[in-house]
Amino acid sequence: MTANQVRDPLSRSRVLSAAIAVADVDGLSAVTMRRIASDLGVEAMSLYHHVPSKERLLDGLAEALVVEIAEAVAARGPGGDWGSSLRARCLTAREVMVRHRWGPELIGSRREVPPSLLAYFEAVLATLVEGGLSYHLAHRALHALGSMVLGFSQELFAVPQGDDDPGADVEAELAAMAEAFPHLTAMVASELHDHAEDPLGWCDSQAEFEFTLGLILDGLARHQHAPDLEAHRGTSSVLP
Numbered sequence: 001m002t003a004n005q006v007r008d009p010l011s012r013s014r015v016l017s018a019a020i021a022v023a024d025v026d027g028l029s030a031v032t033m034r035r036i037a038s039d040l041g042v043e044a045m046s047l048y049h050h051v052p053s054k055e056r057l058l059d060g061l062a063e064a065l066v067v068e069i070a071e072a073v074a075a076r077g078p079g080g081d082w083g084s085s086l087r088a089r090c091l092t093a094r095e096v097m098v099r100h101r102w103g104p105e106l107i108g109s110r111r112e113v114p115p116s117l118l119a120y121f122e123a124v125l126a127t128l129v130e131g132g133l134s135y136h137l138a139h140r141a142l143h144a145l146g147s148m149v150l151g152f153s154q155e156l157f158a159v160p161q162g163d164d165d166p167g168a169d170v171e172a173e174l175a176a177m178a179e180a181f182p183h184l185t186a187m188v189a190s191e192l193h194d195h196a197e198d199p200l201g202w203c204d205s206q207a208e209f210e211f212t213l214g215l216i217l218d219g220l221a222r223h224q225h226a227p228d229l230e231a232h233r234g235t236s237s238v239l240p
Contacts (some may be wrong), residue, residue: 010042014231016060020100023061028102033057058106063114065103069093069150070120082131083217086149089124093151098201104152104200124149132225144216152200153209173200 037044051057079085128138
């Protein structure tokens with residue numbers, strides 16, 4: 001036990017900080033009550049005074065992660081018009097997620113919404129509405145952006161846990177897919193690249209994140225300046 005561990009009393013904040021450190025180094029699966037207690041130099045049972053269960057520990061991690069994102073966004077300051085501000089928010093959130101690559105998996109697993117997440121989305125909505133978007137268009141914007149406001153793109157298909165090189169398996173299957181699914185095969189073959197380029201998933205690179213974000217923000221801006229589209233709320237439109 002170190003001098004700091006003797007001097008500093010155990011608290012929920014210290015438990016969560018230790019859990020974040022473990023997840024950053026060894027992944028979310030390594031976050032257990034026994035491991036956290038060992039790293040803090042205490043008995044596992046003593047943690048239950050601050051986090052009553054493993055699930056509550058993970059809930060606390062999700063809350064802490066969203067707080068870190070919100071604080072990083074606040075530290076960056078205002079970003080100009082609503083589009084620039086929202087783009088800066090998404091990219092700042094991504095910087096936090098890249099530091100904590102377990103974040104998308106954790107957020108996707110929670111059954112309860114972290115209280116900080118409601119405040120975070122309130123700020124996102126305020127940016128849109130105060131920038132001149134109607135609540136209707138802002139609602140659609142939240143659907144379109146999805147998890148991008150938290151810095152990551154949700155995967156349609158999950159890569160099996162522990163697969164360090166999913167590209168190798170994909171390459172092996174391309175020949176079998178080619179005849180039945182020629183377009184899918186050609187697309188996958190053209191997009192195979194170093195998995196290290198995708199810090200938050202099998203196909204979630206910085207370039208793809210920024211490209212998708214740009215498409216969404218440009219589309220929202222076009223709809224903002226086409227008020228006649230608001231009169232057709234139940235229909236879809238393609239602007240010329």
